[in-house]
Amino acid sequence: MTKKNKESDKSNYLDILAAGLVHEIKNPLNAISVNLQLINEDLQTNTSNVGQNMFNRVQLLQKEVFRLQDILSDFLRFAKKHELDFEKCNINEIIENVLDFVTPEALQSSIRILKNYDSHLPTCYLDCNVMKQALLNVILNAQQSMSEGGELTVRTFKNKKYICIDISDTGYGIPPDKIDKIFQVYYSTKKTGTGLGLPTAKRIIEDHNGTISVHSEVGIGSRFLIQIPFNPGTKNKKK
Ligand SMILES: Nc1ncnc2c1ncn2[C@@H]1O[C@H](COP(=O)(O)OP(=O)(O)OP(=O)(O)O)[C@@H](O)[C@H]1O
Ligand SMILES: [Mg+2]
Structure with missing residues (x-):
């Protein structure tokens, strides 16, 4: 096997590993996102100060989860090997x-x-x-x-x-x-x-x-x- 082949094999392996890791992170992240949404809905009816504070914090967490989801989607799009369809x-x-x-x-x-x-x-x-x-x-x-x-x-x-x-x-x-x-x-x-x-x-x-x-x-x-x-x-x- 030439040095070039070896390097491309290694890079393919890393691509697959990275894409796999991203998928593994995506599933729990989706579960977190859904649960944050549910907590958010429960808190919407709670007008106490504590309730409002929690509502704001949950919104902040949701924003960060959306950002992580975006980063992962962009990464997957980048890492995906495209078979071009001319x-x-x-x-x-x-x-x-x-x-x-x-x-x-x-x-x-x-x-x-x-x-x-x-x-x-x-x-x-x-x-x-x-x-x-x-x-x-x-x-x-x-x-x-x-x-x-x-x-x-x-x-x-x-x-x-x-x-x-x-x-x-x-x-x-x-x-x-x-x-x-x-x-x-x-x-x-x-x-x-x-x-x-x-x-x-x-x-x-x-x-x-x-x-x-x-x-x-x-x-x-x-x-x-x-x-x-x-x-x-x-x-x-x-x-
Ligand atoms: N037309 C432009 N004018 C000024 N800076 C630019 C322009 N295009 C790219 N850049 C610079 O290059 C950087 C990298 O661009 P790139 O599109 O890769 O990432 P991004 O726009 O920061 O994030 P995203 O992944 O959302 O596209 C930008 O953050 C910006 O600093
Ligand atoms: Mg950009």
Whole structure:
């Protein structure tokens, strides 16, 4: 067995072990969650001071349990090995779909969404659902960086054998000494961030033989450039 095979076996084993551990934690956590909900309902009718204090504490515990559940779900999504299901896709349509999803919240935060699509992009083969997840993660970050409003610009264009997606924001930007960290697992500067959004996006894009790069200036904004080859794979390709 080569050294590379051994290492990949070890990493597969750790993936399975980690995913198993997460499942083991999820079940008791769900039981805690359900029971906290029941206690909460009982306490709702208790108007005494003690009852109200307990109610507040239970709510705090529930919030933390929800956060743990979110962390575990994100981890499972990240750790899951994806068998990509390539099909003919229109990248502009995929982006429209993602933008439809984020628009209500963007409007609430006074974010203007500007679109500039190349309508002559060649057909490409992607796993649409998985790619949607990657784009959503990048777009959500852009949105979260502009809590006081700004502009989100999404542009598509062709460059040689690649379809390019440029996602730019006018948000708070990323300091130069942090830029190398943003694709690292669990790196997050947000209060409730898991730090799995960008590593997941990067992995999905690389699974399509693509690349993601970033350029950012503090106080000016960030630009993520995603490049995906027209025909990233032939496995499982649907007509
Ligand atoms: N568009 C952006 N503008 C400014 N900072 C960004 C942007 N995108 C990513 N970052 C920085 O990179 C970090 C990692 O991003 P990532 O999406 O992986 O995790 P997260 O957003 O913190 O949490 P989550 O797992 O919920 O996505 C962010 O916490 C933030 O500091
Ligand atoms: Mg994120």
